[in-house]
Amino acid sequence: MKINEIREKTTEELNAELREKKDALLHLRFQHAINQLDNPQKIVETKKDIARIMTIIREKELAESKQN
Numbered sequence: 001m002k003i004n005e006i007r008e009k010t011t012e013e014l015n016a017e018l019r020e021k022k023d024a025l026l027h028l029r030f031q032h033a034i035n036q037l038d039n040p041q042k043i044v045e046t047k048k049d050i051a052r053i054m055t056i057i058r059e060k061e062l063a064e065s066k067q068n
Contacts, residue, residue: 001049001052001053003052006052006053006056007056009056011057014057014060015057018054018057021050021053025043025047025050028042028043
């Protein structure tokens with residue numbers, strides 16, 4: 001997921017995307033634990049996506065509080 005794509009989304013959309021990514025990470029970890037995961041790099045990519053989303057959410061919160 002590109003950072004520009006994330007920045008264009010609203011906070012509600014980002015929170016929904018964050019929940020989806022966290023669920024996906026949980027399933028990837030289960031698959032990895034029982035050796036059904038073909039590409040373990042998906043775990044790393046998902047974790048980075050989660051971090052990117054959380055960063056943008058925080059940036060939006062700070063920008064909002066700065067305006068008030």
